[in-house]
Amino acid sequence: MVHIFSPSAGRSQRIGLAVHGLTLSALLALAGCASVPPPDGAMNQAQAQLQAARDAGAADYAPVDLGFAQNKFQQAKAAMASRKYEDAANFAEEARADAELARAKARLGNARAQIQAKVEENSRLRSQLEQPIQDSTPAPAESTAPSSIEDMPAPSSSVLSAPLPQPEQDGQGFQTTPDPSQDPNQQPSGGQP
Secondary structure (H helix, E strand, O other), X not given: OOOOOOHHHHHHHHHHHHHHHXXXXXXHHHHHHOOOOOOHHHHHHXXXXXXXXXXXXXXXXXXXXXXXXXXXXXXXXXXXXXXOHHHHHHHHHHHHHXXXXXXXXXXXXXXXXXXXHHHHHHHHHHHHHHXXXXXXXXXXXXXXXXXXXXXXXXXXXXXXXXXXXXXOOOXXXXXXXXXXXOOOOOOOOOOOO
């Protein structure tokens, strides 16, 4: 029996496994060493939200929240400079959220200020409308009507002239009218035909 033993065949198989193992471990080492890419998008969003908050008037209506957002953004910039991209991304996200809050509070404060200005304008206009009404309103009834007969002026002399001539009277003080029952052709005055 002859055994043919080929030492080179087993050796090449072991070398192949070793090469594959080294390649795999090198890839894992490179993947572990790879860092997070720079968070440029998050930084740009945070900066845009900060500008929007400033434009909305956050410095007047939400200065504390705007200050938080600016501080977080400065921390994000410092982390970017030191290549700590994961920290920079976190700070940028916090800055963006704080800036959104500041912008919302600024918009709310601005709306409240506009409402207050409208309320004040309405009350000013109401007071202007009521002022002419009070001036043109007639005086109370007491002052327009005479309070007693003594305050009335005497009538003019033309009113006190001689009495008007009276038509013929039958002596009883009443004016006589013809009796409609005596004359059938004559209709009473004011009656219907």
